[in-house]
Each structure stands twice: as structure tokens, then as C-alpha cells.
Amino acid sequence: MDKTIVFYDQSCRMCIxxxxxxxxxxxxxxxxxxPYQNSEYLKEHPELSGSDFEKQIHVVTxxxxxxxxxxAIFEIWRKTEHWSSFMAYLLxxxxxxxxxxxxxxxxxxxxxxx
Numbered sequence: 001m002d003k004t005i006v007f008y009d010q011s012c013r014m015c016i017x018x019x020x021x022x023x024x025x026x027x028x029x030x031x032x033x034x035p036y037q038n039s040e041y042l043k044e045h046p047e048l049s050g051s052d053f054e055k056q057i058h059v060v061t062x063x064x065x066x067x068x069x070x071x072a073i074f075e076i077w078r079k080t081e082h083w084s085s086f087m088a089y090l091l092x093x094x095x096x097x098x099x100x101x102x103x104x105x106x107x108x109x110x111x112x113x114x
Contacts, residue, residue: 002062003029003030003031003032003062004030004031004032004059004060004061004062004075004076004079005031005032005034005041005059005060006019006022006031006032006033006034006057006058006059006072006076007034007035007036007039007041007042007053007057007058007059007060008033008034008035008036008057009035009036009037009053009054009111010035010036010037010038011037011112012111012112013112014111014112015057015111019033022076022080025080025082026080028081030062030079031076031079036053036058041060048066052068055105055108055109056068056069056072056104056105056108057069057072057073057108058072059072059075059076061075069101069104069105069108070097070100070101070103070104070105071092071097071101073104074088074091074092074100075088
């Protein structure tokens, strides 16, 4: 696997907006954007829970590591090499990550209301 796979909810406007932005800035074509609802990858990996995908974004790194939620967002951000990606390293450190994970869950819970 040479690309980072980003699984998102194709029925979520916020998720579509974020993946659209990611597609525009992905000059190196290092991300594969997959709606979890119809992903062949997920059909080949039944150990991944479909109901969990409804709650948070999932990323499978180029090295095969599964990352979820706020950690997945920071993994994507870090890998974009956007000028602001240094923040992804910083926000992964305590105490920031302790705040980022519950904040992500709160936003994800209400994402369809935005």
C-alpha cells in the first residue's frame, strides 16, 4: 500500500467538504479518499466495524496502521505538508491531544447539523 486511505461519510456535508479540500491540496496524490459506505477495502477487511465508521473518520496509513478520530485528522494534516502542518505535531502532544480527542468526538456527534 503506497497511499494513505481516508474513509469518510459520504452523507456528511462536513466530511465531503474536508475531503474536497484534501483532494485539492493533494499535489503528490498520496491520499485515497474512500466513502466507507461503498468501499471495497472494507469488504476485504471485515475486522473493521462499519458502525464505528459512522462515528469518526478512519485512516489507514501507507504502512497499514489504522488511526481514528482526532488522531486521524492530525495524521492527514501532518501528511499534507501544508504550511500549517507543523501544528499537527504540536497538537498531538499532551495536554493538547487530551483536549482534541473529546472536542473531535463532540463535533463528530453533531456534524450533520453544520
